[in-house]
Amino acid sequence: MLCEKQPISQVAALLGMGYSQVAHIYQLGAESLISACDPYKSVRNLGIDEIALRKGHGDYACVLVDLDRGCVIDMLPFRDKERLIAHFQAKGEAFCNKSNI
Numbered sequence: 001m002l003c004e005k006q007p008i009s010q011v012a013a014l015l016g017m018g019y020s021q022v023a024h025i026y027q028l029g030a031e032s033l034i035s036a037c038d039p040y041k042s043v044r045n046l047g048i049d050e051i052a053l054r055k056g057h058g059d060y061a062c063v064l065v066d067l068d069r070g071c072v073i074d075m076l077p078f079r080d081k082e083r084l085i086a087h088f089q090a091k092g093e094a095f096c097n098k099s100n101i
Helices: 008-015 019-035 081-090
Strands: 046-054 059-066 071-076
Touching (some): 019 046, 019 071
Antiparallel strands (some): 046 059, 059 071
């Protein structure tokens, strides 16, 4: 929950843990929340960011956040534009045509 409100580096310092350890825990938590329901259903304002899963290894993930609810809705194992567009197209035309996204 701390990672939803502040950077992973700050959470790691606060808890006295390593960055990669906190990032891994955050990823596992996000994946369990995502699998619980259709997280895209009620999204009106979407935030897109990236995180480094392992610093210095070029191992990145794309984090999608519901800005209205303040929660992670998806974590993608890529961050390139082409695959992100394909991901949204797979969600369907109705999702892609929402005016606030």
